[in-house]
Amino acid sequence: MMRKCCRSYNLLSNSLTKHVTKKHSFRAFSQVHHPQDDIIKKFDRLSTQQRLYLETIKKDYDDASLVRQVRHSQASERFIGKFSSLYTAYKEYHDTLNSIVECHELLQEPEMEEIARADILSMDGLLQSSFSNIESAISDSLQPSGDDIFLEIRMAVGGVESSIFANDLLKMYENIAASQGFQWTVLEQENRGELGLACAVVSISGADVLGVYQFEAGVHRVQRVPINDTRIHTSTAVVIVTNKPSDIEIQINEEDLDISYMRASGPGGQFVQRTNSKCRIVHKPTGIAVTNQTSRLAQDNKKECMRKLSDIFLKEEVEANLSTAERTKKSQALQGDRSDKIRTYNYKSGIVTDHRYGVNIPGILEYFGDPETFMELHRKVSSVWQLQKLSEIAEGLSEDQNQDYDQSSRKN
Secondary structure, eight states, X not given: OHHHHTHHHHIIIIIOOSOOOSOOOOOOSOOOOOHHHHHHHHHOOOOHHXXXXXXXXXXXXXXXXXXXXXXXXXXXXXXXXXXXXXXXXXXXXXXXHHHHHHHHHHTXXXXXXXXXXXXXXXXXXXXXXXXXXXXXXXXXXXXOOOSEEEEEEEEOTTTHHHHHHHHHHHHHHHHHHHHHTOEEEEEEEEEETTTEEEEEEEEEESTTHHHHHGGGXXXXXXXXXXTTOSSOEEEEEEEEEEEOOSSOOOOOOGGGEEEEEEOOOSSSOHHHHHSOOEEEEEETTTTEEEEEOSXXXXXXXXXXXXXXHHHHHHHHHHHHTOOHHHHHHXXXXXXXXXXXXXXXXXXXXXXXXXXXXXXXXXXXXXXXXXXXXXXXXXXXXXXXXXXXXHHHHHHHHHHHHHHHHHHHHHHO
């Protein structure tokens, strides 16, 4: 039972990465037609994919609830916590649809016809509201969760223009982080000239930060006239998004640290210039140095330095634990081949195109300068991605049910 109740949880926790290419038709267990079927068909707003997905979640949710009544299970608690809102929304939708069917039966009684029609009209509105809640809950259930990520940006093909484009992406992602209230910490940055960026590694933290940046990983292509030319050039930059693992603990010995304080530089008034609030920490075994002066208090700046240092070592640990296949994939991505593009920024047409999901959005200058324009493309891409994901899941579930039907037929 535990294996069954965790089935959908594992399904949505990146175990369903294989795309099912062979089409399977869902074979109904009962071919008997009921009058209620026509009523349900008229009012039901769920797609076949959504219905298959929801029915599986409902069954597994009921199983998880039974397990929880018998004994404590972290897997069951995790599953119930993840899908409780979806389960509730689907139950409300199902109950409302059944009530509409019952009201249609009352239409045959003359004394109840007027009341029944009014109730059907009212419940149709409730059904639409429940359907909207289901769509929102499905979206939340499919989204990968993560509150801490590493964002890596590197120049690729195109020389100077590629480095300028990489720097444009870095600034845009920082603006997005600020607009969402995320914490943005630069761990590594190598500039190329005054306007260019060779590479940067950033730690970003905040509620559902992975959901905002998940579609940014890949090769980004820009087509525009560089500042040092009059012809249109095509350049690329590479973005890598990594979810921070929660099961790796980084320990840093104080004996290995050289900690010093100094006066901060830059704006901030006389207080900044007169106190040794800026902190610099050097990890002596590796020579890695970090500094921070964002706070007026030296101890706060020290804590931030320690956090930066910990993130740097965590990133190195993640890199060290990559499998051979993952290393090869990342190495190929870092080459930034134009043919591997996931997104194109065409300045002549003023359009940003996401090639994976066939989504276009106008206003390229606004895209880089206005976080809301970025989020508009993100929402469109996310919507298409969710439909594809549901289709993959539904195809897999249809295959399972067809196999169950075949086995049942052979037994009979």
